[in-house]
Amino acid sequence: MRTLVVSGYGVRLRVRRRCLIVEEGGERMVVPLAEIDRIVVVTSGVSITSSAVRALARYGVDIVFLDPHGTPMISLCPPWISASVETRLAQYRARLDPSLRLAYAKAFAQAKVLNQAHFLQELYLKTKASWLVEEAEKLQRLAAEIMLADKVSRVRSLEGVAAKIYWGAIASLLPPSLGFPGRDQDSADPVNTSLNYLYGLLYTWSFKALVVHGLDPYTGFLHEDRAGNPVLVFDYVEMFRVSAVDKLVYKLVTEGFRPEVDPNTGLLTRETRAKLVEEFAKWMRRRTRDGSGQAESLEKHLMLYARRLARAVRSQQPYQGFVEAVIA
Template identity: 60%
Template sequence: MTRVLVVAAHGARIRVHRRSLVVESNGERMVAPLHEVDRVVVATSGVSVTSSAVRLLARSGVGIVFLDARGDPIVSLEPPWINAAAETRLAQYRASVENPLAYARAMVAAKLGNQAGLLRSLARRTGAAWLREEASEVEKLALRASSAASPEELRGVEARAARRYWGSLARLLPGGLGFRGRDHSSRDPVNTVLNYLYGVLYAEVFQALVVHGLDPYVGFLHALRPGSPALVYDYAEMFRASAVDSLVYSLFSSRGAPEVRVDPETGLLDRETRAELVKSLYQWLRRRAVDSRGQAEPLERHIRLYARRLAQSLRAGAEYQGFVEAWRP
């Protein structure tokens, strides 16, 4: 289980004392022994980290990620050792030119499989017969994605599944939330939280890919653009439903739905809300999930395992099987 230290207080300072991390903020002091920390997430601006702390974290194999107000990772500092990086990246570059569609199909089909699985799980929980029908339609599209003949066809199948999937979740969630479906630019609370938590998920995916020697900027479906981590976006698709969508549904469908505080001028979440969401996500990533192979692991471990399997698949030139959760009620 990954133990994550989240620092979300503006003006906080992170330093080292006797092989422990010390976080000081507003006159308060928290001490975290280094052996109890696997990852540090800085979820706000105005936080300082001493060079001694950075060096000690690097030597101890602990990564640090800095998030902006939208939840997007600004920078991720990882330990300076990577497994089979040269061989893996050469194979990745070759596959991105010679056979990108095979990997894109595997990831999109897995994404749609998880969307269908979540809808089927919600159908069992709510007793809504129409949800089972929607889940079946998305499952059919997942099969079509696995045999798409071109990137254009694959994107078309993905878009059709998205309309059914997000339309179903919109019908389930309380109407007062103003959620009409997935819209990156919408300022309704559900879309705002989705945007933020996807950014945090990208940070975790980035770390998993880099540690296993993969180049996060060279993907198979998302376009190659300077500074855009295309493989992060491709790979994260497989984990969106399990890691974020199911959490967001759980938060907003319960009686104790979170108070989402948004700055009316910027449309961004305030610091307190961001801190609460980051903590909720890391708790959610610790839940045990069974994959299609029958392997039960915390979700955070599946993110790392499937990155390792992707690297192995590329080096061997073998078929890649994406992450699909065996959803339960």
């Protein structure tokens, strides 16, 4: 067990003899602290003792509290995870250098669009729907155009065009009964609400990966800086959206899983949220190859590419984004 999902009301967490004790309704589960990387709390009505928080911090365990939309409300991390100030100073210099900012923005956006193209290629291999080949080729052309862009605003514009092509293809493949109109953050259909929820988790995973390697999550390159918004996290997750979330949601719903939405609130039910977190944690442990052929778990790639970004920023050199190899 690397990620512990807490989804029940009235659950109590405490520590005894280097083990986490999870108590609920007269039942209890005992988990060695050394076997936990992260605790995700997806509901209210959960209590945790201060001694448990201190013990978990000593073991480097994150505690993440999500709201019903999947947005991280708070993430408790040990204070020693941040690296030296050298990386952040270099990051600020790169952000103020128009050519470097553009180069890093292109790297994030191109990687995202190439991953979208590769996923459509994989779906063609599975479905034999020949029209997917043409859509994937359109995305590959847009990825090439991104590298020729002379402004960050142009990069974002091309990324938007690619998104319409990609999500239009995904919508055509999913069962009509799901009511998926394409990507719409404000839609109450179960696919969009699931995507929103899991992107929130991906933000949390990515936030830590960036901070561990000394980067400032609030200073980005592709997205415009806004006070209080972790824009570098928004930049960074672009490269992993397809591999970490889109493919998972597609797999789940095409295999029969139906996310349940509470008709009174328009939010995913507690049971659905718990299921999604558990599946996401397992999915992030799957091994996959990047464009260079390096095989690692997705979670490891998330950390490796943050390290490479920090290294590129410190040396003021180009950055190669994460692109997952096509899975036949």
